[in-house]
Amino acid sequence: MSTLLEVSGVSVTFDGFRAINNLSFQIADAELRAVIGPNGAGKTTFMDIVTGKTRPDEGRVLFGEKSVSLLRMSEAKIAQAGVGRKFQRPTVFEDQSVFDNLLMALKKDRKPWSVLFYRKSKRDTERVEELAEQIGLTEQIHRTSGELSHGQKQWLEIGMLLAQEPRLLLVDEPAAGMTLAEREQTTDILKEAAKTRAVVVVEHDMEFVRRLNCKVTVLHEGSVLAEGSLDHVTANQDVIDVYLGR
Numbered sequence: 001m002s003t004l005l006e007v008s009g010v011s012v013t014f015d016g017f018r019a020i021n022n023l024s025f026q027i028a029d030a031e032l033r034a035v036i037g038p039n040g041a042g043k044t045t046f047m048d049i050v051t052g053k054t055r056p057d058e059g060r061v062l063f064g065e066k067s068v069s070l071l072r073m074s075e076a077k078i079a080q081a082g083v084g085r086k087f088q089r090p091t092v093f094e095d096q097s098v099f100d101n102l103l104m105a106l107k108k109d110r111k112p113w114s115v116l117f118y119r120k121s122k123r124d125t126e127r128v129e130e131l132a133e134q135i136g137l138t139e140q141i142h143r144t145s146g147e148l149s150h151g152q153k154q155w156l157e158i159g160m161l162l163a164q165e166p167r168l169l170l171v172d173e174p175a176a177g178m179t180l181a182e183r184e185q186t187t188d189i190l191k192e193a194a195k196t197r198a199v200v201v202v203e204h205d206m207e208f209v210r211r212l213n214c215k216v217t218v219l220h221e222g223s224v225l226a227e228g229s230l231d232h233v234t235a236n237q238d239v240i241d242v243y244l245g246r
């Protein structure tokens with residue numbers, strides 16, 4: 001597998017505090033990766049850097065087979081280049097149906113005026129149905145999104161991101177506030193999505209991470225503390241010390 005994302009020697013300082021400290025990190029094409037670490041380890045800041053929201057003081061962030069630098073690109077350009085990000089709070093249009101939310105997500109990259117002349121094609125309808133299936137919302141497809149459960153809204157948001165066909169999907173704490181059944185379905189959705197793109201998941205819930213059954217990166221004080229299978233990293237003495245607060 002080739003490298004899709006390469007972060008090397010990245011540091012970010014906020015008011016003199018080094019939130020990311022010489023971070024180096026690689027993600028392969030179609031890889032599922034979990035990122036764990038204590039509060040304040042820099043997990044969200046890492047996603048902010050990759051998506052262009054935060055600019056590092058030093059280091060490189062390269063994406064794709066042409067190794068384009070994301071550091072010179074705007075947030076919109078990074079998204080266009082194939083980096084999708086799911087925020088904790090869903091941004092679905094609550095008064096629209098699941099179908100319409102997914103359809104709008106398919107069309108997001110169109111010029112605004114084209115929406116006026118837009119006719120829904122058979123292909124679009126099929127694609128929306130495929131996406132609904134992928135996120136487990138086939139039965140809810142014609143329901144108003146505002147009526148969905150918290151977990152279902154999160155899946156819809158994942159579906160809206162998948163509609164854009166990102167090559168890298170970043171997901172920050174997807175299981176927060178979910179029931180056990182919803183968490184289980186979320187792992188299935190993310191595992192399936194990672195078959196055709198890279199997916200990086202930040203998550204606190206260790207049972208959730210275990211079910212993802214993928215390589216784990218442990219961040220601490222803005223750098224990689226350990227990397228490997230969940231069993232490997234949780235047996236690492238440095239990781240044990242950090243989690244026990246020693």
Ligand SMILES: Nc1ncnc2c1ncn2[C@@H]1O[C@H](COP(=O)(O)OP(=O)(O)O)[C@@H](O)[C@H]1O
Pocket residue numbers: 014015019037038039040041042043044045046
């Ligand atoms: N915009 C910001 N301004 C100042 N400090 C920040 C900012 N963003 C994050 N931090 C600090 O950087 C550190 C890492 O934060 P964060 O990336 O949110 O950690 P995590 O997601 O791992 O809990 C924390 O100490 C946090 O307070």
Ligand SMILES: [Mg+2]
Pocket residue numbers: 043044045
């Ligand atoms: Mg965070």
